[in-house]
Amino acid sequence: MLINLGRLLMLCVWGFLLTNLFHPYPKPLTYFINVALFFMVVMHGLQLVLLKSTQPKDQPISRWLETKIFIFGVFEMLDWQKKQPPLKKK
Template sequence: MKTLLMLAKGAMGFVWAILILNLFHPFPGVAAIALYIMTAFLFMMHGLQTLIFIGAFGDKLSLSKWEKSSILLFGIFALLDIRRKHMS
């Protein structure tokens, strides 16, 4: 399970790298616009996930700044990793 989570986080990191690259060096044509929309959507969804998780479990779990940031970056994959870490 840990290996799969690391692979998933690597894939999500690659997605973020492409999205951020598009911000500084836009891809040609309509691809840039689509990637801008995906960047905003992914950032909002992961931000919402982070806020909901911290709101629901912030007083029950002591999370480091990296764990909170990793939810914003990796979404559900970070949540699964945090669950694995704190439930074992």
């Protein structure tokens, strides 16, 4: 329930940031939103790269899951983590 609320919030944030590209806000605000959009793309990309680098080679992540992780960030990671089977101890 809360993860879906977080996903909805993340879609609203993406929408707000991308709206600035097509219909710029007034001058001082548009610079802040451009920086926030750049920061969001870099941080979600970094999160995805770090996840892919820690995954075993025999368990690749699908493109659809990569896209969802890039868009929703930590909310998709939490959902994905809950669906993973627990690790067996040696």
